[in-house]
Amino acid sequence: MPITSSDEQEKATSFHFSKLESLRLLCRQIQRDQVLSLNYFRSGVGFIHVRKEKEKKEGDISVSSSATCVLSLVATGEWKASKRDTTSLAKQLLAEDQSAGLEVDNPFTLAWILDAVTVLEHDVPEPFVGDDEDKAKIDHKEKKLQAAVELGKGSVSIATYPGSPYLTQLVVRVLRRRRKLLPELETMVNDWAWGELTRQLALVQAKSKMRDAFAFAYLLMLVTSGTPTSELSPERNSIQRASLRTVFDCQLKDGTWPLSRPLFHYPKVGNAHCYEFEMLTQLLQEQKLEDLLLDYLPNLYLAAESLLDSVYRLDTGVSAWASGHHPQLKGPESWTTASVFHFVQRLDRLLSEAVRREVFSYLDQLPGAVAHGSKEKKDFAPSPGFLDSNLDLPGKPGHSLRDFLWEDFVKPLSNQASEIVNGRKFDKRTPISAIFFGPPGTSKTELSKKVAEFLGWPLLSIDPSHLLRNGMDGIQAEANAIFRRLEETERVVVLFDEFDELVRERGFSDADAFSRFLTTAMLPKLASIHKNRTLVFIIATNNIGDFDLAIRRQGRFDHVVQVMPPTFPSKMEKKDWGNSKIDIGAKLRALKVAISAEVEQRIGDLTYGECDELATEVAQATTAKKAREILKGHWDKCTLKERVSKAHLSKKGQTTWAERCEKEAKLSR
Numbered sequence: 001m002p003i004t005s006s007d008e009q010e011k012a013t014s015f016h017f018s019k020l021e022s023l024r025l026l027c028r029q030i031q032r033d034q035v036l037s038l039n040y041f042r043s044g045v046g047f048i049h050v051r052k053e054k055e056k057k058e059g060d061i062s063v064s065s066s067a068t069c070v071l072s073l074v075a076t077g078e079w080k081a082s083k084r085d086t087t088s089l090a091k092q093l094l095a096e097d098q099s100a101g102l103e104v105d106n107p108f109t110l111a112w113i114l115d116a117v118t119v120l121e122h123d124v125p126e127p128f129v130g131d132d133e134d135k136a137k138i139d140h141k142e143k144k145l146q147a148a149v150e151l152g153k154g155s156v157s158i159a160t161y162p163g164s165p166y167l168t169q170l171v172v173r174v175l176r177r178r179r180k181l182l183p184e185l186e187t188m189v190n191d192w193a194w195g196e197l198t199r200q201l202a203l204v205q206a207k208s209k210m211r212d213a214f215a216f217a218y219l220l221m222l223v224t225s226g227t228p229t230s231e232l233s234p235e236r237n238s239i240q241r242a243s244l245r246t247v248f249d250c251q252l253k254d255g256t257w258p259l260s261r262p263l264f265h266y267p268k269v270g271n272a273h274c275y276e277f278e279m280l281t282q283l284l285q286e287q288k289l290e291d292l293l294l295d296y297l298p299n300l301y302l303a304a305e306s307l308l309d310s311v312y313r314l315d316t317g318v319s320a321w322a323s324g325h326h327p328q329l330k331g332p333e334s335w336t337t338a339s340v341f342h343f344v345q346r347l348d349r350l351l352s353e354a355v356r357r358e359v360f361s362y363l364d365q366l367p368g369a370v371a372h373g374s375k376e377k378k379d380f381a382p383s384p385g386f387l388d389s390n391l392d393l394p395g396k397p398g399h400s401l402r403d404f405l406w407e408d409f410v411k412p413l414s415n416q417a418s419e420i421v422n423g424r425k426f427d428k429r430t431p432i433s434a435i436f437f438g439p440p441g442t443s444k445t446e447l448s449k450k451v452a453e454f455l456g457w458p459l460l461s462i463d464p465s466h467l468l469r470n471g472m473d474g475i476q477a478e479a480n481a482i483f484r485r486l487e488e489t490e491r492v493v494v495l496f497d498e499f500d501e502l503v504r505e506r507g508f509s510d511a512d513a514f515s516r517f518l519t520t521a522m523l524p525k526l527a528s529i530h531k532n533r534t535l536v537f538i539i540a541t542n543n544i545g546d547f548d549l550a551i552r553r554q555g556r557f558d559h560v561v562q563v564m565p566p567t568f569p570s571k572m573e574k575k576d577w578g579n580s581k582i583d584i585g586a587k588l589r590a591l592k593v594a595i596s597a598e599v600e601q602r603i604g605d606l607t608y609g610e611c612d613e614l615a616t617e618v619a620q621a622t623t624a625k626k627a628r629e630i631l632k633g634h635w636d637k638c639t640l641k642e643r644v645s646k647a648h649l650s651k652k653g654q655t656t657w658a659e660r661c662e663k664e665a666k667l668s669r
Contacts, residue, residue, distance in 0.1 A: 015297050017358050020351055021488055023301050027348040030307060034341040035078050036317040038069050041334035045081065045089040050333055061092065063099040063109055065334040067116035068278075072338035074119050076345050077424055083126035090120045090128040094137040101267035107148040107156050108264070108272075110141045111170045118177050142180045145171050149185045154192030158264035163192065165218035166263055166274050169282065172222060186226060193222035194236070197243060204246055213250035214260035214274035216243045217283055224288050244292050247283075248299045255306030259325075269326045276303065277321075278339040284346035294354055300347055307340060349423060352490045359485040359492070360458070363466055367458035367492075375414050377406050381450040384574040386443070387566030387608060392665040401563065405447075409434060409559055410454055413536060417455050420491050425533040431558030433530055433537050437544035437664070438563040439639045439657040441607035444540035445497060447563060451536065452493035460489075463498045483525040490534040497540050545664055562668045564661060565640070568604035571611055578615030587615075591624045602635040605658070610638050 041047045046061030047069040066089065073079040081089070093116055099109040117138065120128040130138065148156045149171060155163025156171045172189055175181040181189075197219040203211050220243040227236070250257055257279075262271035280303060284293065293300075312320045312332045320332030321340050360367045381402055391401040412430045419426075426432050436444040445461075452459040467478050486494060529537060544560070575583040584603070588595065606614060614634045621627040635641065640658040 015301075017355070017362070017485060019301065020297075020355050020358065021484070023297070023304060024348060024351050024355070024488060026304055027344045027351065030304075030319070030344045031076065031341060031348070033317050033319045034072070034076060036315075037319050037337055037341070038073065038334065040314060040318050040320065041065070041069070041337070045085045046092060047334045047338075049335065050329055050331060052331070062334070063093060063096050064112045065338075066093065067112040068335040068338040068342075070116045071119055072342040072345075074123050075342055075422070077422070079124050081124070081126070083128075086120050086124060086126055087128050090117050090130070091134065093117060094130075094134055094141075100269070102158065102264075105141075105144045106158055107145055107167055107171050108158060110144055111167075111174045114138065114141055114145070114174045114178065115170070118174065142175065142178060145175055146180065146182065146185060149175070149181075149189060152192075154185075154188035154190070155196070161262070161264050163196070164263050165193070165196065165215045165222065166260075166279075168193070169218040169221050173225070173282075176225070189222060190226040193219050193226065194239075197223060197239060201239065201242060201246070210261075211246075211250070212261050213247050213257050214276075214279055216250075217247045217279050218274075220244060220247070220289070221282055221286050224286050229288070240289075241292060244289070244296070248296050251299055251302070254309070255302040255304075269329065271325070273323070273325045275323050275325070275336055275339055277307075277336070277343040281339060281343045281346050284343070284350055290350065290353060293350055294357075297350070297354060300350070304344070304347060307344075345423060349421075352423070352488075355485065355488045356458075356490065356492060359482075359489050360460060362485060363460065363462065363482070365460065367460075375411075377411070380406050380410050380454045381447065383570060384576070386447065386450055387570040387574065389442070389564040389566050389570070391562060391564075391668060393668055394666070401561070405451075405561070410451055413451075413455060417457070417491075420534055428533070430533075432533055432535070433526075433557045434559040434561055435539045435541065435544065435557050436561050436563050437541050437667070439565075439607070439661060440542050441609050441639055442563045442565055443608055444563050445495065448493060448495045448538045448540060451538070455493065455536070457491050457493050457536070459495060460492050461495045461497055463496075479522075479525070483529070486525075486529050486535070486537075487532055492535045494529075494535060494537040495540060496537065499539060499541065544667055545660070560667050560669050562661065562665055565605060565607045566611070568600040571603060571606075578612055578617075578619055580616065580619040582615055582619045584611070584615050584618065587618055587621075588627060591621060591627045593624045593627050599631065602631055605635060605640045606638050610634060 038047065041049075041051065043061050046066035048060070049062040049065045070079065070089070079086075093113045096109065096113060098104045098106065099112075102109060117128065121130075149168075152163050152168075154168075155165075156167040157163050158167065168189065172181060175185070197216070200211070200215055200219065220240060223236075224240065232240075252258065257276045260274035262273060264272050266272055280300070283289065307321065310321055312322070314320055314332070320334075320337040322329075322332045323336045357367065386402070388400055388402045391399045391404050393399050393404065409431055413426070413432065416424075416426055416430055436447060438444060449459050462482065466482060467475050470478055526537070529535065539557070544562075571577075572585045575581075575586075577584050585595065588599070593599065603611065603614070614631065617630050617634070618627055621630055640656065640661070642657050644655055644657055644660055
C-alpha cells in the first residue's frame with residue numbers, strides 16, 4: 001500500500017532534530033563504503049556493469065555504468081584519478097557511439113557519455129582537456145542530442161517507444177550544462193513537459209493504471225528547471241506541488257516504488273526501467289524544489305532505510321545494490337550502486353539545510369535571505385557601512401583591521417565556502433573562528449554580520465539568555481541541545497555575544513557555579529564544532545583580559561582581533577553623520593576649526609555612535625569656539641576615557657578603556 005498524504009503529514013509533524021540527526025548518521029554510515037564498493041566494479045580507468053564481466057578483457061567498460069560511477073564519485077569529492085587516467089577515461093567514452101546493443105548514436109548512450117565528460121572537464125582536481133579530435137566528437141554528440149529533442153518536438157525517445165520523461169530530462173540536463181540547449185529547443189521541451197504533466201495528473205484523477213511515479217518525477221524536474229520563477233503562475237505552482245505529492249503517494253511501505261513503465265528495450269537483457277535512487281538523486285539536485293522536498297523527509301528516510309534491506313555485503317567495506325529490473329543478471333550492479341551513493345550524498349545535502357533551518361527555529365530566529373555575489377575585497381564591509389580601524393599586530397602596528405580580516409579570515413573562507421555546500425569541510429589551514437574584542441560600541445556584532453553577508457551565510461546569534469530560558473536547572477540540558485545542533489549545522493556564521501561572564505578565568509575566587517559550569521562546558525563543545533569545520537564562529541566581547549586562557553588558546557580560536565573605534569580618516573570618508581546628515585570635516589572647516597593633531601585624535605577616539613551624536617550637536621554650532629567645546633565635551637565622556645575595572649572586582653579601578661586597550665592590543669593575532 002502506498003503512503004497516504006495524511007500519513008505524510010503526521011510523520012512530518014514528528015520529524016524533529018533527533019530524526020534529522022539519525023538520518024544524517026545513516027547517510028554517513030552508507031557513504032563510508034562508497035570508494036571500495038565502486039572499485040569492486042572497476043575495470044582499467046572505467047567501470048563494468050556487473051562483476052561477472054571481469055572475465056572480459058581488462059579495460060573493457062560499460063558506458064552508462066562508468067558515467068554513473070564517475071558522477072557519484074565526483075559529487076562526493078572522491079574522484080582521485082590522475083590527469084592521465086581522467087583523460088584516458090574521457091577519450092575512451094568519447095570513442096563510443098553505442099552501448100548495451102542499442103542503435104548507433106542513440107540519445108541514451110550519447111547523453112551519458114557527455115554527462116561524464118562534462119564533469120571530467122569541469123569538476124575534478126585534474127580536469128580533462130580535449131584535443132581537436134575530442135572536440136569534434138563532442139560536437140557530433142551534442143548535435144545528435146539536439147536533433148533528438150527536435151525530432152520528438154520537445155521529448156526524447158528510442159525506437160518506437162513514446163517520448164520518455166526520463167530520457168528527455170537526461171538529454172536536457174546534459175545540453176543545458178554544456179550550454180547547448182538552444183532557446184527554441186528549451187521552448188519545445190517546456191511546452192511538451194507541461195502538457196504531459198497535465199495529462200499525467202488527469203490519469204491520476206481517473207485512477208488509471210497507467211499512472212507512473214517516475215514520469216511525474218522527471219516531468220516535474222523538466223518544468224522546474226525550464227520555467228523561470230517569474231513565469232510560474234499559482235496554477236502551475238499547484239501542479240508542481242500535486243506532482244511531487246503524487247511521486248511520494250506512489251511510494252510503497254517498504255520505501256521503494258513500483259516498477260516504472262518501460263523506457264526502451266535492451267536487445268540482450270530486456271526492457272529498461274527507471275531506478276528509484278537514480279530518480280531521487282536527480283530530484284534532490286533541483287534546487288528550486290528544496291522547500292517542497294523538505295516536507296517529504298519522512299518518505300526519504302523510509303527510502304534510505306530500505307537500502308539496508310536490499311544491500312549485498314560483498315566484503316569488508318564493500319556494499320552494493322541491484323536494480324531488480326533483470327533477474328537473469330545475478331548479483332549487484334555498478335550503476336545502481338553508484339546511484340545509491342549519489343542519492344545518499346544528495347539526501348545529506350537536503351538534511352544539512354533542514355538542520356540549518358531547525359537550529360534557527362530552535363533559537364527563535366529567522367535565517368534571513370542572504371546571497372554571495374562577489375569574491376572581491378571591495379565588497380567586504382565597504383565604507384560607509386563599515387568604517388575601518390587600526391589593528392596592532394605583532395610587528396605590524398597600525399595595521400588596517402579590514403585588510404587583516406580580508407587577507408587572513410574572510411578571503412580564505414570565501415574561497416572555500418562553495419565547497420561546504422557540496423558536503424566538504426574547510427581545509428585544516430583555513431581559519432574558521434575568531435574572538436572580536438574591544439571597548440563597547442565598536443561594532444563587533446556588526447562586523448560579524450559583515451563577515452556573514454560576504455560569505456552569503458545567515459548569522460546565528462547566541463547569547464546567555466538562550467541557555468537560561470529553562471532556568472538555572474536547565475542550563476546543562478540547553479547547552480547540550482544547542483551544541484548538538486551546531487555540531488550538525490553547516491553554512492552559518494555563529495556569533496556568541498555577551499558571553500563575557502560565562503568564560504571568565506576559572507581560578508577567580510568569586511566565580512559562581514554558573515560561570516564555572518559554562519566555562520568548563522563550552523571548551524570541549526567549541527573544540528568539537530571547530531573540528532567539524534563546516535561553519536564559522538565568532539565570540540564578541542568587551543573583556544578579553546578576563547577570558548579564560550584556555551578559551552584564548554590557539555586551536556580553539558584561529559584569530560583574536562581587537563576592534564577599536566573607526567580611525568579619523570575613515571570617519572572623514574562618511575559624509576552623512578548625525579540627524580542632519582552632515583560632513584563633519586566640511587562643517588569644521590566652514591567654522592574655521594583647524595584640523596589639528598588634537599582634533600584628529602579626539603574625533604578618532606569616538607566610537608561610531610559617539611561620532612554620530614557629536615555630528616548631531618556640531619550641526620547646530622555657529623562658531624569655532626562652540627564647535628571645539630562640543631568636541632571636547634563629547635571626548636571627555638567618550639568610552640575610551642571611561643574608567644573600567646576587571647570583571648572580578650566589585651568597584652571601578654583606575655584604568656581607562658584607552659589604557660586597557662593599549663595593553664590588550666598585544667593579544668591580537
